[in-house]
Amino acid sequence: MLKQLAYSTALALVLAGGAYAQDDHDHDAEDVTLYRVFVGDHAEPSVTAFDLGEPDNRWTFETTGQNKLYSVENGAAVVAVQSFDDAVNFFTSGVSLHAHGDHSDIAVTDPTAIEETLTGPRPFHLIDHDGKAVINFDRGGYVEIVDTHALSEGELVTSQLQQARAHHGYAAPIGDLWVTSVASDEPVEGDAAPARIGLQPINADGSPAGDVETCTAIHGEAFSGAYLATGCQEGVLTVTEGADGLEFEMLEYPEDLPAGQSTGTLLGSKVMQVFLGNYGGDGLVVIDPVDEPHFRYIELPFRRVDFALDPTNARFGYVLTEDGSLHQIDMLAAEVAQSASVTEPYSMDGDWNDPRPRLAMAGDEIVLSDPNAGLVRRVSTETLEEVGTVEVEGMPYNIVVVGGSGVDHEAGSDDHDHAEEGHDHDHEDDHDTDEDHDHE
Amino acid sequence: MIRSLITALFCSVISFNAAHAQDEKLRVVASFSIIGDFATQVGGDRIDLRILVGPNSDAHVYEPRPANAMALAEADVVLTNGLQFEGFMDRLIAASATEADVVALTENVAAREEPGGGHYHFIDGEAIFHAGGLDPHTWQSVVNAKIYVENIRDAFCEADAINCAAYEANAEAYLAELDALDAEIRASVGGLPEDRRVGVVAHNAFGYYEAEYGLRFLSPQGVSTESEASAADVAGLIEQMREADAGAIFAENISDTRLLEQIASEAGLEISGVLYSDALSEPDGPAPTYIAMMRHNTRTITSALAGDQ
Numbered sequence: 001m002l003k004q005l006a007y008s009t010a011l012a013l014v015l016a017g018g019a020y021a022q023d024d025h026d027h028d029a030e031d032v033t034l035y036r037v038f039v040g041d042h043a044e045p046s047v048t049a050f051d052l053g054e055p056d057n058r059w060t061f062e063t064t065g066q067n068k069l070y071s072v073e074n075g076a077a078v079v080a081v082q083s084f085d086d087a088v089n090f091f092t093s094g095v096s097l098h099a100h101g102d103h104s105d106i107a108v109t110d111p112t113a114i115e116e117t118l119t120g121p122r123p124f125h126l127i128d129h130d131g132k133a134v135i136n137f138d139r140g141g142y143v144e145i146v147d148t149h150a151l152s153e154g155e156l157v158t159s160q161l162q163q164a165r166a167h168h169g170y171a172a173p174i175g176d177l178w179v180t181s182v183a184s185d186e187p188v189e190g191d192a193a194p195a196r197i198g199l200q201p202i203n204a205d206g207s208p209a210g211d212v213e214t215c216t217a218i219h220g221e222a223f224s225g226a227y228l229a230t231g232c233q234e235g236v237l238t239v240t241e242g243a244d245g246l247e248f249e250m251l252e253y254p255e256d257l258p259a260g261q262s263t264g265t266l267l268g269s270k271v272m273q274v275f276l277g278n279y280g281g282d283g284l285v286v287i288d289p290v291d292e293p294h295f296r297y298i299e300l301p302f303r304r305v306d307f308a309l310d311p312t313n314a315r316f317g318y319v320l321t322e323d324g325s326l327h328q329i330d331m332l333a334a335e336v337a338q339s340a341s342v343t344e345p346y347s348m349d350g351d352w353n354d355p356r357p358r359l360a361m362a363g364d365e366i367v368l369s370d371p372n373a374g375l376v377r378r379v380s381t382e383t384l385e386e387v388g389t390v391e392v393e394g395m396p397y398n399i400v401v402v403g404g405s406g407v408d409h410e411a412g413s414d415d416h417d418h419a420e421e422g423h424d425h426d427h428e429d430d431h432d433t434d435e436d437h438d439h440e
Numbered sequence: 441m442i443r444s445l446i447t448a449l450f451c452s453v454i455s456f457n458a459a460h461a462q463d464e465k466l467r468v469v470a471s472f473s474i475i476g477d478f479a480t481q482v483g484g485d486r487i488d489l490r491i492l493v494g495p496n497s498d499a500h501v502y503e504p505r506p507a508n509a510m511a512l513a514e515a516d517v518v519l520t521n522g523l524q525f526e527g528f529m530d531r532l533i534a535a536s537a538t539e540a541d542v543v544a545l546t547e548n549v550a551a552r553e554e555p556g557g558g559h560y561h562f563i564d565g566e567a568i569f570h571a572g573g574l575d576p577h578t579w580q581s582v583v584n585a586k587i588y589v590e591n592i593r594d595a596f597c598e599a600d601a602i603n604c605a606a607y608e609a610n611a612e613a614y615l616a617e618l619d620a621l622d623a624e625i626r627a628s629v630g631g632l633p634e635d636r637r638v639g640v641v642a643h644n645a646f647g648y649y650e651a652e653y654g655l656r657f658l659s660p661q662g663v664s665t666e667s668e669a670s671a672a673d674v675a676g677l678i679e680q681m682r683e684a685d686a687g688a689i690f691a692e693n694i695s696d697t698r699l700l701e702q703i704a705s706e707a708g709l710e711i712s713g714v715l716y717s718d719a720l721s722e723p724d725g726p727a728p729t730y731i732a733m734m735r736h737n738t739r740t741i742t743s744a745l746a747g748d749q
C-alpha cells in the first residue's frame with residue numbers, strides 16, 4: 001500500500017508540477033524530525049529554548065516570574081503561566097506540524113516571544129482542548145480562553161468566561177457547552193481558598209446549563225478520546241457529550257485500592273481512550289472510562305516526582321520517583337515494565353514547588369530537567385539509558401517539548417539531485433507527536 | 441507461511457498437549473464490521489474473531505480503547521481496510537506491540553483519489569501541489585469486495601496453513617455469491633432511467649459504487665466524517681442538487697440526520713431511507729452482513745430514484 005501511495009503521490013506531483021510549476025526539480029522536500037525543548041528556570045524569570053538534536057540552536061526569553069510551560073496547537077505555540085507573578089507569556093515555537101491524511105508537513109523557524117501578555121490574579125491550571133487554551137485565574141473568578149490557532153500565528157486573541165466564585169479550578173469546552181469546577185459558597189477566613197465541591201455544565205456566556213455534579217475537592221483534569229476526566233475525593237468523574245447534553249459518570253474508587261487516597265493529577269492518552277492518574281503520593285491508576293475494571297492500581301516504590309504519557313508509543317507512560325529512578329509504565333498491563341536510575345534522589349519532603357525534575361517526551365526519548373545538576377537529560381524509551389545531556393544555565397525546571405516528524409517543503413530547495421527521492425518517502429510516523437495536544 | 445508450518449510441526453511433534461494449530465482457533469481482529477463479516481465468511485468457526493468498530497459505528501472518528509489494543513496484542517492476524525480509513529489504527533497497532541500479521545485488505549485494490557483532496561504549498565511564489573489521500577470506501581464496489589475476500593483467504597492460509605483448504609473452499613463459495621450480488625446490482629441500477637441517477641448522502645462514501653454501477657452521489661462532507669460541513673458546503677450542495685436534478689436524499693447509519701434533514705427541507709425533498717455506508721447494522725437490522733447491506737442499499741437507492749417508493 002505504501003508503495004502504491006508513494007507512486008500515486010509522485011504521479012500527482014509530476015502532473016501538478018507541469019501545470020503549476022516551471023520546473024518541479026526545484027521543489028525538493030525532505031523528511032525532517034525536529035524536537036525543540038522549552039525549559040523554565042526555577043528561580044529566574046526566564047525560558048530557554050533549544051533544539052534537542054542541535055542544542056547550540058538556543059534562544060532565551062525573559063518573563064515576569066517562574067514559568068510553568070504548556071505546548072498548545074500541536075506544539076506550534078508555548079504558554080508560560082506565572083502563577084506567583086500574575087502573568088502569562090506566549091511564544092510561537094517555530095515548529096509547526098500539519099497532518100494531511102497520509103503525511104504531515106513540518107515547517108521550522110526560530111521561536112519568538114509574542115509581545116502581548118495576559119495579566120490577572122493568580123493564573124494557574126491551563127487546559128488545551130478544541131483549539132482553546134483555557135487558563136483559570138484562581139483569584140479572579142474567571143478563565144481566559146486563548147485561541148491557539150491565532151497564537152500559533154503570533155496573535156493573542158482571548159475571551160473570558162466568568163465563574164460563580166474565584167477558586168483553584170478550571171473550565172473546559174465540551175462540544176457546544178463548557179464545564180467549570182465549582183467552589184462552595186461557605187464564607188472563608190482571610191484569603192483562604194474556598195472548598196471545591198463539584199463540576200457544573202455552563203453555557204459559553206457563563207450561565208448554568210445544568211446542576212452541579214458532586215466532585216469533592218475537585219482537582220486535576222484531562223481529555224482522552226470522547227472523555228474529560230477529573231479527580232475527586234469519591235472517585236474520578238467523567239464527562240462526555242451525549243445526545244441530550246453532557247453525560248456525567250462518577251467512577252468510584254474500588255475497595256481494593258488503598259483507603260484514604262485519591263486522584264488529583266490526570267494525564268489523557270491521545271491514542272487510546274485511557275487516563276493515567278496519581279493515586280496518593282506513591283501510587284498510579286490506569287483509568288478506563290468505558291470498560292471494567294475502570295481502575296487498575298500500580299504501586300510505586302517511592303513517591304512520584306513527575307509523570308508523562310508517551311504519545312509515540314501509547315502503550316507506555318513514564319514516572320520518576322524521588323529516589324531518582326525512572327519507571328516505564330505499561331498502560332495495558334498496568335504494571336511497571338522496567339526501571340532505571342536517572343538522577344540523584346530528589347526527596348518529596350518539603351514544598352511541592354521545590355526544584356525537582358520534570359518530564360517531557362520527544363519521540364523515542366524521555367527528556368527530563370535535572371535542576372540540581374543544571375542539565376536536561378535525554379533518556380532512551382527503549383533502554384531507559386541516558387543517551388545525552390544538555391547543559392542549561394541556572395536551575396532547569398518546568399519543561400515542554402514541541403515538534404516531531406514531517407515533510408519539509410523548504411528544506412534543500414536548492415538541491416536539484418533529490419527531487420524524486422524527496423517525494424518517495426513513506427509517512428509512517430507522521431501523526432501528532434505532541435503530548436499536550438488534545439484529541440479533537 | 442514457513443514460520444507457521446514450522447510452528448505447527450514443532451507443536452505436533454514435541455508437545456501434543458500444547459494443542460496449537462489444530463485445536464486452537466486462529467485469533468483474528470477485524471478493524472470494522474464489514475471486513476468482520478468477510479472474515480466470518482472465509483474463516484467460519486475456525487477463527488476467533490474480534491471486531492473493533494462495531495455495527496452502526498463510525499470508524500473515521502472511532503476512539504479506541506485499551507481492550508482494543510489488548511485484542512491486537514493477542515491476535516494472530518489483524519485485518520484492516522487501510523487507505524487511512526481507520527485513523528486510529530497505526531498508533532494502536534504500535535501501542536499493542538502485536539506480532540500478528542497486519543493485512544491492509546485494500547493492498548491490491550485500485551483506489552481512486554479523494555475528490556477535491558490535496559493542497560498547495562506556495563513556495564517562492566510558486567504553487568506546489570501536495571496530493572491528497574485516496575478514498576478508502578473501496579468495499580462499496582462488489583468487484584473490490586472480492587479482492588478483500590481473496591486477501592483474507594491468503595492471510596488466513598499463511599497464518600494457519602493446516603486449515604488452508606477450508607479457507608479456500610469458503611472463499612470460493614462466497615466469491616460466487618459476490619459475483620451473483622454484483623450482477624444483481626448492475627441489473628437493478630441499469631433499470632433506472634439515465635436522468636434519475638443522482639442522489640445525496642451525508643459523506644462521500646459511495647464513490648466506488650457510483651463508478652462501478654453508474655450513479656452519482658452528492659454530499660456535503662468529504663470522504664471522512666471527521667470535519668463538519670460548513671454553511672458554504674451546504675449552500676454549494678443545494679446549488680449542485682438543483683443543477684443535477686438530484687432525485688433523492690439518503691441518511692447514513694453511521695451519522696445523525698440533522699444536517700441531512702436541513703438539506704432535505706431546503707431542497708424540498710424527504711429523506712428516502714437509510715444507507716449503510718461504513719458499517720453493518722445490528723444482527724436484527726436490515727444489513728447484518730455485507731451482502732444484505734449491498735442489497736438493502738441498492739433497493740433503497742433504486743426505489744427512491746425511480747420514484748416508486
Ligand SMILES: [Zn+2]
Pocket residue numbers: 124125168219220
Ligand atoms: Zn492545581
Ligand SMILES: [Zn+2]
Pocket residue numbers: 500577643644645663664665717718
Ligand atoms: Zn466513510
